[in-house]
Amino acid sequence: MKHSLPQATDGTLLPNTVAADAPKVPAFDDNELIRTAAKVTRDLNAVRPMIYWTDLLASAVIGYGAMIAAIMIESTGLAILAGIISVLALYRAGSFIHELTHIRRGSMPGFHFTWNALIGVPLLLPSFMYEGVHNLHHMRKRYGTVEDPEYLPLALMKPYTVPLFVLVSALAPIGLFIRYALLAPLSMVIPPLRKLVVERYSGLVINPEFRRRSPEGEFKRQWYAQEIAASIWAIVLLTAVATGFLPMKAFLIAVAIAAGSVVLNQIRTLVAHLWENDGEVMSVTEQYLDSVNVPPPGLLPALWAPVGLRYHALHHLLPGVPYHALGEAHRRIAEALPKGSTYYRANHTSLFGLVAGLVRGSAGQASSTQSGTTS
Incomplete structure (x- = not known):
């Protein structure tokens, strides 16, 4: 594991730390950080529905409006600009979809349904693909282990893994059409295929070893309703293209915009963590330090890490704080803790620096592995 907690200049361990060569058990937590973060943000846990609704609806209107403009505008330059706006x-x-997994059901009536109707089903990414999966990533003893669906030790893998991780996401729209237009209907009458679809193709995961369990209870009903809607939508779209009702140009532009959004999210995922854990159980503080904050004054993270995702490390520390309160939570914690404390060690400055660090880390790991093999 790469993250040991602070040491004194003579190498002795400070309180609540472990040596780098200690047995593979969770390190002691920085209890001051955990207590302070909980104390100063206690009043920030309530969601503000007006912010959620306004943000979602405005983003959807701009996104689809710009998509229509990209399809209809004759000027290539203006069409590309409209496409970029639509992607963002x-x-x-x-x-x-990330917020849907954390807000309590009933706190905003109709929000889950509206998100799926406006975004989830049209983009073939209904919320069941994330709900019931993402919460496993936050489980204390699952994070960073082989049981975490959203973790890969990318910093410890081959250098080509990093660009491949991003490039493969560009094919997501094709995979989603296959999943919903073909596999979903067939799986309803072929039980072995259904098992495969549920286990392997029903979650937004990056861990290839993860296998999803079949849904139960009320969630099963929600899953099936969303899946049927997405399946019908995928079949209707493909039929419209095949019959000429939907022009191929319009379809390809829409697919390119959807692919662009997925690629952007994959790049954001690439730097959401440092990906340095080798599969052992981590303490809360270690999980925090393996995650990334990109706080102000930088402006670009508001575009590539929206809806509070620029405070991803803080979110792992306080998963109950809604996205619109994370900025205030960061300010309060930073004011309450001295410079040089553990809290500041998860703060980073830019996307490019994080990607470069990940590439260097994987290249260094590959080099050391090769040296060890040949020695």
């Missing part, structure tokens, strides 16, 4: 807006709207 729909990416922001799509990012609310």
Whole structure:
């Protein structure tokens, strides 16, 4: 594991730390950080529905409006600009799927349904693909282990893994059409295929070893309703293209915009963590340090890490704080803790620096592995 907690200049361990060569058990937590973060943000846990609704609806209107403009505008330059705006807006709207997994059901009546109707089903990414999966990533003893569906030790893998991780996401729209237009209907009458679809193709995961369990209870009803809606939508779209009702140009532009949003999210995922854990159980503080904050004054993270995702490390520390309160939570914690404390060690400055660090880390790991093999 790469993250040991602070040491004194003579190498002795400070309180609540472990040596780098200690047995593979969770390190002691920085209890001051955990207590302070909980104390100063106690009043920030309530969601503000007006912010959620306004943000989602505005993002959806801008996203789809810009998509229509990209399809209809004759000027190539203006069409590309409209496409970029559409990618950013729909990416922001799509990012609310993360909030759906954390807000309590009933706190905003109709929000889950509206998000799926506006974003989830049209983009073939209904919320059941994330709900019931993402919460496993936050489980204390699952994070960073082989049981975490959203974790890969990318910093410890081959250098080509990093660009491949991003490039493969561009094919997501094709995979989603196959999943919903073909596999979903067939799986309803072929039980072995259904098992495969549920286990392997029903979750937004990056861990290839993860296998999803079949849904139960009320969630099963929600899953099936969303899946049927997405399946019908995929079949209707493909039929419209095949019959000429939907022009191929319009379809390809829409697919390119959807792919752009997925690629942007994959790049954001690439730097959401440092990906340095080798599969062992981590303490809360270690999980925090393996995650990334990109706080102000930088402005670009508001575009590539929207809806509070620029405070991803803080979110792992306080998963109950809604996205609109994370900025205030960061300010309060930073004011309450001294410079140089553990809290500041998860703060980073830019996307490019994080990607470069990940590439260097994987290249260094590959080099050391090769040296060890040949020695």
